[in-house]
Amino acid sequence: MAVYKAPLRDMRFVLDEVFKATEFWQSLPPLAEVDRDVVDAVLEESAKLNENVLFPLNRTGDEEGAQFNNGVVTTPKGFKEAFRQFAEGGWIGLGADPRWGGQGMPKTVTVMTDEIMFGVNPSFALYPLLGIGAALAMSQHATDEINDFYLPRIYSGEWAGTMCLTEPHAGTDLGIIKTKAVPNADGSYAISGTKIFITGGEHDLADNIVHLVLAKLPDAPAGSKGISLFLVPKFMPNPDGSLGARNTVAAGSIEHKMGIKASATCVMNFDGAKGWLIGKPNEGLAAMFVMMNYERLSMGIQGLGASEVAYQNAAAYARDRLQGRSATGAKSPEKPADSLLVHPDVRRMLLKTRAYNEAGRCFAMYTAKYLDLAKYAEGEQARLAADRVALLTPVAKAFMSDRGLEGTLEAQMCFGGHGYIREWGMEQYVRDTRIAQIYEGTNGIQANDLMGRKVVKxxxxxxxxxxxxxxxxxxxxxxxxxxxxxxxxxxxxxxxxxxxxxxxxxxxxxxxxxxxxxxxxxxxxxxxxxxxxxxxxxxxxxxxxxxxxxxxxxxxxxxxxxxxxxxxxxxxxxxxxxxxxxxxxxxxxxx
Ligand SMILES: Cc1cc2nc3c(=O)[nH]c(=O)nc-3n(C[C@H](O)[C@H](O)[C@H](O)COP(=O)(O)OP(=O)(O)OC[C@H]3O[C@@H](n4cnc5c(N)ncnc54)[C@H](O)[C@@H]3O)c2cc1C
The missing domain is CATH 1.20.120 (Four Helix Bundle (Hemerythrin (Met), subunit A))
Structure with missing residues (x-):
């Protein structure tokens, strides 16, 4: 059976000793109140919930998968209860502004809970993650009225969120999307078009789903400068927050895919669905980038989390599995063979994976430190931090997910043929991690962003x-x-x-x-x-x-x-x- 223990000692080493978190938080007035003891309790609780509740659902979720039936999407057994527990524990709003019911924890804390969550159950992790990303984009671009109404409901887990960018003919090149937004007399818009590959586009975990949709206004300029962002709820909310009529947006199907099978990846049909403009007309892509940048570090962390759980299982297996003798003479002569750990090549695979994980964990914290500085520092310090975040975001997304997948492959190889068999769970880590290189802009596109915009430009x-x-x-x-x-x-x-x-x-x-x-x-x-x-x-x-x-x-x-x-x-x-x-x-x- 697969094993996982949140690597808390390594996390504390990075947090306290390498990055001197308490001093760092105290240097930023909005974070001065962050209490190290509370952070420790957060880490302990996160470890407990993830190890005991979400980890056991990883394998069963993979086997059952998300199910589609006549427009209705059902998540695997246990996901609904786990999502409730997750939401009630305040985990969706952990890093959110207390004004909207969040706990105001800095990114230098949430990178650690994200790693644990992605390690134990990446399919599950995507459901809250999309809501958090949508809320983040709204918090910076929507009106106070919209934010005060929607964000507390997203952070409490009552409602979920999505990001609807991709269309059948437009993935990397969003400038050619066809989804249209036509103004209604009441100030809202009628959104029509088809979006594909929408993570969590439809499911049974929350009462309502808030879609953030890229679409074009009738007079929009061609290309990426003519894209606007709209908020489209699944159910039209009444002023008191209760749910009114169903909006004309629905899932047409879900994808059958290589991994993250418990995450519903939906085709979404918008048929004159009622939506509201977020931010300024034709500036939707910039608004969406707030969300995408947040998600991009998370996709790197998905790779890290997977590589960590894969390492832990491979190390345990290599300790127990007896094959061959050490080249320097038997290490366990009383046994029929020595453990795999005597072989330099097995050690190489384990050490490579562990090196990626320890460096990746430190790099996630390093990037988080600059995200906190960009958000909470002032003037020149904040500006320089934003530049560093811009430089590192494509690296965090692509390099961490590349090395994360490589880590899962090396760890799988430590099992020999047994790594290819479902029973040990290793093949699932490989399948589930591949997507981190692909979505949120492929790693090739991240590299182009680094090279073109962040270096040459x-x-x-x-x-x-x-x-x-x-x-x-x-x-x-x-x-x-x-x-x-x-x-x-x-x-x-x-x-x-x-x-x-x-x-x-x-x-x-x-x-x-x-x-x-x-x-x-x-x-x-x-x-x-x-x-x-x-x-x-x-x-x-x-x-x-x-x-x-x-x-x-x-x-x-x-x-x-x-x-x-x-x-x-x-x-x-x-x-x-x-x-x-x-x-x-x-x-x-x-x-
Ligand atoms: C499981 C899953 C979940 C997803 N979730 C979401 C979601 O929630 N919301 C959403 O909107 N989308 C989502 N996506 C879509 C995802 O972000 C896109 O698939 C991805 O960005 C690539 O777009 P594409 O598939 O159209 O590939 P294409 O854009 O057709 O690219 C094909 C290949 O060509 C390369 N390429 C393309 N253009 C260039 C260029 N200019 N320069 C160099 N190379 C180039 C790419 O790197 C890639 O290797 C999801 C996809 C999957 C599979």
Missing amino acids: NNGAYVATYVAEMRAAAERLQGADVAGLKTAFLASVAALEALTQAVIARAAGAPDEINAAAVDYLQAFGLVTYAYMFVLMAAEAAPKKASDSFYADKLALADFYMSRVLPELDGRVRAVEAGAAPIMQFAEGYF
Whole structure:
């Protein structure tokens, strides 16, 4: 049977020792009241609820899947009760503004509860997540009247939310959507069109569903500058919040897919459905980006959570499974064979996965710190933090989900053939994690965003401040214990800096160079970023090394990463340097 324990000690290490959370919160007046003891209670409770209630529903949810019957979507057995418990525990509003019934916890807390939730049950996690994302976009773009009415109901779990962007012919390219919004005499709009792949578009977990829909006004300019955002409720609410007539929006079917089978992915038909404009006409895409940026870090965390649960199961299996003998002589001569842990290649798979998880956890917290700064700091500090968030969001989404999936694959391989069999659950982690690379903009599109908008467009300005920060951080590594770490890290930073300058120079006047370089550049960026995370962790662990093997292990894992994972950087650099020509030399007829 699959096992999972929330990695609370590792989380506390990152939170308290690496990021000094209490000092950080106290430096920001709106967060000064965040109580470390309360945060601890939140972590303990989150672990309990997720391990005991949501984790057991992961496998059964996968087997049963969401069901569609004549427009009605039923979630798997147990989901409804679990969602109630989740909502009543205040988990949907954990990071929300208390004005709307939230608990006001910073992102530096919710990244940890998100990791736990995605680790135990990603299909379930998507239902509250979509509501939280929709509420976030509304809170920044809708009127007070709309927010005061809708947001408390979303954060309490009474109502759920969706984001309706994709259409059959328009996924990455939202500029060509066809859904129309025609003004009604009463100030509302009639929305008509078909959206596909809508997560949680219809289900039985909440009384009402609030759809945020991208559509075009009759006089809208062509392309992405002509998209507006609308709020379309499933049931028209009465002024007292009770439900009135059913709106003309309905699920036409649900998708049968590779993974996250308990998450309903719906075709949604809008047939003159009544909706209200959110924000300004034709500025819907910008409003939706608030939601998408929030979701993008979450998709990276989905990869992290999956890789963590996969690691825990693979490590337990490798300890127990007896196969072959150690090359250096039997380690358990009294047994018929040694455990898998004697084999260097099994250790390599486990350590790689664990290195991704520990660096990924630290990186999620690092990104969360800048999200908190962008939201709660003021002036220049907030502006610089927003720049850092802009730079890191595509990396957090793509690199964390890429390495998360790789972690699930390595962990699955530790099981040999048993990893391919349903019984152990490993194949589900692989299937459920693949989607994190695809939705919210594919990882190829994230790489293009990083390369084009965040690097080339500002001539490397965001990268320059990041590189300077990394070099300064390396100076915290002092002494023989960490000398090798420091040298390897500084070399990788120099390589990233040189690569950035090279691609900027080559992109001038050669439009295909950016997209050709994008994925390898993002991987190079991510590899150096994870090295940076190990530097931050090692700087805390080194002085405490003798006191507890926990810290010595952190240093050893940093050493493993630098020597066995970071060298991938060289290959990525060479691939980027080869440029677009080897890719673009083929005529279309070749494919
Ligand atoms: C399970 C699931 C849940 C989803 N949930 C939602 C949801 O809740 N709401 C919602 O609106 N959508 C949702 N989606 C849709 C998802 O976000 C899109 O599928 C995704 O963004 C890609 O769009 P597409 O499928 O149309 O692929 P396309 O846009 O057709 O892309 C195909 C391939 O071409 C590449 N490509 C496309 N354009 C470019 C370009 N300009 N430069 C370089 N490469 C390019 C892409 O990277 C991709 O590899 C979901 C999808 C799935 C499968």
